[in-house]
Amino acid sequence: MVLGLPSTWAAEDTCVNACPAACVCSSVERRCSVRCDRAGLLRVPAEFPCEAASIDLDRNGLRFLGERAFGTLPSLRRLSLRHNNLSFITPGAFKGLPRLAELSLAHNGDLRYLHARTFTALGRLRRLDLTVCRLFSVPERLLAELPALRELAAFDNLFRRVPGALRGLANLTHAHLERSRIEAVASSSLLGLRRLRSLSLQGNRVRAVHGGAFRDCSALEHLLLNDNLLAALPADAFLGLRRLRTLNLGGNALGRVVRAWFAELAELELLYLDRNRIAFVEEGAFQNLSGLLALHLNGNHLTVLAWAAFQPGFFLGRLFLFRNPWRCDCRLEWLRDWMESFGRTADVPCASPGSVAGLDLRQVAFA
Numbered sequence: 001m002v003l004g005l006p007s008t009w010a011a012e013d014t015c016v017n018a019c020p021a022a023c024v025c026s027s028v029e030r031r032c033s034v035r036c037d038r039a040g041l042l043r044v045p046a047e048f049p050c051e052a053a054s055i056d057l058d059r060n061g062l063r064f065l066g067e068r069a070f071g072t073l074p075s076l077r078r079l080s081l082r083h084n085n086l087s088f089i090t091p092g093a094f095k096g097l098p099r100l101a102e103l104s105l106a107h108n109g110d111l112r113y114l115h116a117r118t119f120t121a122l123g124r125l126r127r128l129d130l131t132v133c134r135l136f137s138v139p140e141r142l143l144a145e146l147p148a149l150r151e152l153a154a155f156d157n158l159f160r161r162v163p164g165a166l167r168g169l170a171n172l173t174h175a176h177l178e179r180s181r182i183e184a185v186a187s188s189s190l191l192g193l194r195r196l197r198s199l200s201l202q203g204n205r206v207r208a209v210h211g212g213a214f215r216d217c218s219a220l221e222h223l224l225l226n227d228n229l230l231a232a233l234p235a236d237a238f239l240g241l242r243r244l245r246t247l248n249l250g251g252n253a254l255g256r257v258v259r260a261w262f263a264e265l266a267e268l269e270l271l272y273l274d275r276n277r278i279a280f281v282e283e284g285a286f287q288n289l290s291g292l293l294a295l296h297l298n299g300n301h302l303t304v305l306a307w308a309a310f311q312p313g314f315f316l317g318r319l320f321l322f323r324n325p326w327r328c329d330c331r332l333e334w335l336r337d338w339m340e341s342f343g344r345t346a347d348v349p350c351a352s353p354g355s356v357a358g359l360d361l362r363q364v365a366f367a
Helices: 007-017 330-342
Strands: 024-028 031-035 052-056 078-080 102-104 127-129 151-153 174-176 198-200 222-224 246-248 270-272 294-296 318-320 350-352
Touching (some): 007 024
Parallel strands (some): 052 078, 102 127, 127 151, 151 174, 198 222, 246 270, 294 318
């Protein structure tokens, strides 16, 4: 009598037996994993186990991907090609991978350009990593065939503008575009991103945000614009962001805080305005931010902050005010009293007048 192998043993045996010579294959919980990282490969192996669910080709010397570079792998969910020398990907290179959900091409600094049909047939792709590829531009329809895409990581590139390929990605929830030399956020840059929850544009060269630029991003919760070159913002810069919880504008060149910026941001919890050149805060600037947990105004040019900036609201969050040249006269008496009552602010060193210079505001006695 011939006994058949249990199905789990058979799957593991098939996975290991069909493993490429330079790789290590294993089967865990019926999922075949193929590891070919640091194998010195100059080309993609000719065959992989048909049931492969994950393939790791990181840190090899791959330069080129031809059409159907991986054959037909109906079970493949994850493919990583990080830290190779890829300079060209043939359109259709990923055909034959109908269930691919995660693709990483990060750290391929010679890639520079991607054809509009590079990702054709990847209808189930949910996460795409294009970080540190030194991409100059992205074709408008590069992502058009990725209806399931949820997360795009594309920081450390050379875009200069928000890639037009993002427009209309109805299921995108996270976009990482840090340090990509982006100079502006135009009114049409982010159209159709109705499920976007997190957008990072930090560390770019953004000088301008056009009015209504985020109006289609009604689900946005976290917006990072810190460490750019913004000297001013239009009154309707954040129009439509009623669900926003975090707004980071730190490390720019803003000279004043305008009331209209935050008019619709009633859900805001964290607001960063640190490391700017702010010398003036408009009356009522923070009046709608009753749910604010922390307000960062440190590292600016403020000498006075009027209670009118918060009225008629009642701010009970943490207030960061250090590294400002405060003039501790009667106009800041309200702040000292507030500090003593709620203890949510510390380190407000006085720069003037001379009689109190060097003291903390808590130590100042008002007549």
